[in-house]
Amino acid sequence: xxxxxxxxxxxxxxxxxxxxxxxxxxxxxxxxxxxxxxxxxxxxxxxxxxxxxxxxxxxxxxxxxxxxxxxxxxxxxxxxxxxxxxxxxxxxxxxxxxxxxxxxxxxxxxxxxxxxxxxxxxxxxxxxxxxxxxxxxxxxxxxxxxxxxxxxxxxxxxxxxxxxxxxxxxxxxxxxxxxxxxxxxxxxxxxxxxxxxxxxxxxxxxxxxxxx
Numbered sequence: 001x002x003x004x005x006x007x008x009x010x011x012x013x014x015x016x017x018x019x020x021x022x023x024x025x026x027x028x029x030x031x032x033x034x035x036x037x038x039x040x041x042x043x044x045x046x047x048x049x050x051x052x053x054x055x056x057x058x059x060x061x062x063x064x065x066x067x068x069x070x071x072x073x074x075x076x077x078x079x080x081x082x083x084x085x086x087x088x089x090x091x092x093x094x095x096x097x098x099x100x101x102x103x104x105x106x107x108x109x110x111x112x113x114x115x116x117x118x119x120x121x122x123x124x125x126x127x128x129x130x131x132x133x134x135x136x137x138x139x140x141x142x143x144x145x146x147x148x149x150x151x152x153x154x155x156x157x158x159x160x161x162x163x164x165x166x167x168x169x170x171x172x173x174x175x176x177x178x179x180x181x182x183x184x185x186x187x188x189x190x191x192x193x194x195x196x197x198x199x200x201x202x203x204x205x206x207x208x209x210x211x212x
Contacts (some may be wrong), residue, residue, distance in 0.1 A: 105190060
């Protein structure tokens with residue numbers, strides 16, 4: 001039992017670091033696209049990578065992992081530096097930004113959900129809150145800082161993908177499924193929806209009315 005707990009913790013930790021890297025890539029991309037210097041790139045990379053988890057931890061009454069564990073900031077800084085030097089080679093591949101954003105969305109949604117599950121048990125509202133805060137917090141700050149409308153408000157199946165992934169995660173746990181299965185399924189469902197929506201340009205209905 002102890003071995004399972006340790007390996008599960010390690011698995012979640014590795015996923016969290018990978019999700020941090022994925023979102024840090026999107027932050028570095030946005031910073032470069034808006035003509036930021038290296039300091040701005042590293043700053044936006046770090047904010048995008050750790051802000052969602054930091055907000056989640058504070059709301060859930062926990063000390064932020066991004067502060068207690070330097071690995072998170074180290075990863076965002078390394079990612080920012082790599083994107084800074086590699087950008088001339090990848091600048092034509094904007095889809096790379098969108099794919100990393102989709103991966104980050106999937107991982108951070110379920111990492112946040114798992115955080116709440118381990119903290120308060122199978123409480124759907126707490127799991128949904130933690131999952132969505134982790135998933136969209138960094139991206140919203142990233143877009144606001146570069147003076148753009150946050151992608152979460154205008155892009156197809158963004159928050160919706162996060163919500164469906166959380167529902168799948170909770171259903172699997174409710175019926176006695178393993179945590180590993182719930183985590184992997186939730187990530188695949190969330191990321192898969194986002195990628196499919198991008199490929200086929202799926203959008204949720206929007207209001208066509210005008211004010212005034």
